[in-house]
Amino acid sequence: MAPAPANGAAHRPPPPPAPARAPQEVEDDDVTRGSHQPHWATVPFQVLLVSLVFIAVPGPLLIGFGPGWLLLSTLAVALGTTVYALLSWWNSSFGLRDDHLVVHSGVVRRGSREVPLSRLQAVDVVRPLLMQILGLAELRIELAGGDASCVRLRYLSRRTAERLRASLLAHAAGLSGTTPEAPEWPLYRLPFGLLLGALAFRLPVLGAFVLFLVLMVAGISSGEPGVLGAAVPLLLGLMQGFIGPLLRYTDFYASRSPDGLRLRYGIFQARMQTVPPGRVQAVQIVEPLLWRALGVARVDANVAGYVGERQMDSSTLLPVVPRGVAYALVGEVFPGADAARVALRPARRGGSAHDALGLDDRLFVSRRGLLCRVTEIVPLARVQSIRLTAGPISRRRGVADVDADTPPGPIRARAVGRDLAEARRVVDAVAERGHAARTTTAGPERWATRGEGRGPVS
Template sequence: MPRQYPAAPAKPEVDVTKGAHRLHWATIPLQVTVIALVFLAMPGVLLMQFGIGWVLLLTLSVALGAGAYALVSWWNVSFGLRGDHLVVHTGLARRLSREIPLSRLQAVDVVRPLLMQVLGLAELRVELAGGDNSEIRLRYLGRRTAERLRASLLAHAAGLSGRTPEAPERPFYKLPFGLLLGALAFRIPVLSAFLLFLLLIVAGIAFIEFGVLGGAVPLLLGLMRSFLGPLLRYTDFYASFSPDGLRLRYGVFQARMQTVPPGRVQAVRIVEPLLWRSLGVVRVEANVAGYVGERQMDSSTLLPVVPRNLAFALVNELFPGTETATVRLHPAQLGGLGDDALGVDETAFVTRRGLFCKVIEIVPHARAQSLRMTAGPLSRRLGVATVEVDTPPGPVRARAAGRELTEARRVLDGVAERAHRARSSTAGPERWATRSESADPEE
């Protein structure tokens, strides 16, 4: 009978809630490899005239120098949790320490490019309130360490212990690959560019004219960006809800897990392109507090392709108490363009615009930052005005044009009163878990 050997004990998981930690050691060889490849691709090519031996010797010298720098840099970067603060130390000659209260946390993303997936590494991105320089990136961590740190940060932001187990999730929507493929192709810009590309290629072959490549190549690059880019980005898209917020997972070559805590979504818009109406699908975008500039546009899409009824279900989940689909929308009386309409109920300000591409924008009264009623010289002569509700930066621009002056003033006053009442009765998103517990009447 074969002898039984005891199984090797499992390696204990790193406790990210205690002490200081460093990035994964694989960060050092990765940096050295990148610098050596850049040297070979640029100066190395020019140095080939001196012989392959000199090139290899110089590359080795560059790699050794890069290794020494990467080692010292890695040693001087550390992070840890101190109370409800995230502390990050960086810098070589100039030491920089950042201590960030997690009550300012806006979103936590775990990003895994293809190479990092192979190596079992991940990058943790922490978005904070405060502008372009507020983002913190920890690259690279072990995958399990990154996910555990993400859960710990979200728990601290909710007012719970950092050792709280990861919150369970409730499945909401999984995007079928066939629907994503068809929706991305079934768009007027994509179809027009594809037909024009085919015409240029056919004309070039028929008349043996290679000059058409001057127009065909840019069209092909544009198609790759507008079709293949979103296709690869949103493949394996999965959305779920959990107590710590909305969770989104997507991506092939860059797998991403995005978590938006409760209360961070400020406004939502539902976009329905002309050709998508026959498919019954829409796109859902949002203004998310904390994301600014390029990061805002990169992370504003909540659902790239989704059935229309599920889009409204998502809005109702993000803004509890709202029933956006049932809000009565009133068309513009004067000066409105296309299908412009406005609706206001006790919970949200809703607008609809667009003739070919229909856009519905929703701003809860509690999220309104400022209100405006504008009327230019021509508008005043026509007796109309535009009502606008401002939110943090993002794709949503809630505005209703072509409203009669008396109606516009009535809407403005009504929204201002409801917004004040909503903010007075609704607490902010900070420490939402402990706040809800303390508010429990049974305690």
């Protein structure tokens, strides 16, 4: 699918009307009222999962005492898991109360959690392969407040998870939870051939593959099994660097909606990720050497709410995309900004010819790297602090580095080797313009109810 226009007026056909549903279906699907429990398939799912783990781990040891011991032990584990799963399912519930999500859980130690939806950062619907077979889904709700702030509602029906996701986003936008799901418009669909070629067309992957072939040929021709053993780590590295991303981003589809950027991808773990407006703190466009020949890039972001491993797992907005679409996405997540028009000035001394810095009224842009060119883009309204650093040797040379600090994530916007006077001017300009941008830009809470908020994404 061709990328949709990034800017301009919304010459877009209105979304198709939602199909009418019977009153009973609407009532069954209404997650905005009352208390709800996880799907009943939670119990057999947990029993099956624990039984398979038991057979796989201690099972080979128990089989030595005879098949009967293994069978009885497995039945005992399955029975105990069934009792615990039933009690856990019975004591688990969730529901919406005003502007809060209330979650009850626990068997021995009961817990109750009340989540203010005004602090919602992102909502993901995750469906591993076994859940896809059983028609289940997990809803992951990211909130402001650190690593312990993530709320996971496991083993919901797919329709319930998607309806609850829409209600949570509506509440976070300041709308009623019964508001119909916002329409969406296509942004980009990743062709499988482009994904396959881009993942293979990388220097580490090509180098590891050539070295793997050399070791295989050498081991077979010399008859030395030790040489073949040395190829195993290379094969594992290839699987992690090529097969893993291939399976993860197959069937990748990105769309734009008034409630944020929607991403769908994955085979063995299907995922629907929704990033509400204003949650993206910084963006980087990564262009490896061989990718530049293809005119494609990868787009990563620091997304508020994701921390630690979840931040790294959810930082990629577009895995492989034409360079023009990558810059168009920057205009989507940072409305009114045009990173492609920011003039970049190369470092005069102390840095390489590939280090550059650009600044306008909205964006701080830095570029670095020869083999892998990385362009880091931070809106001035999101800059948490601006730093000028210069060691003793750098001061004698008259150069300094400028860092634009953002919330945690893979992006660390830094311009190295700048002239000391220029670096001071940049720091002063970012501080002044950033203050002006923050005073004129509303926060990301309840974006749909503000008169100055952004309308439907065009």
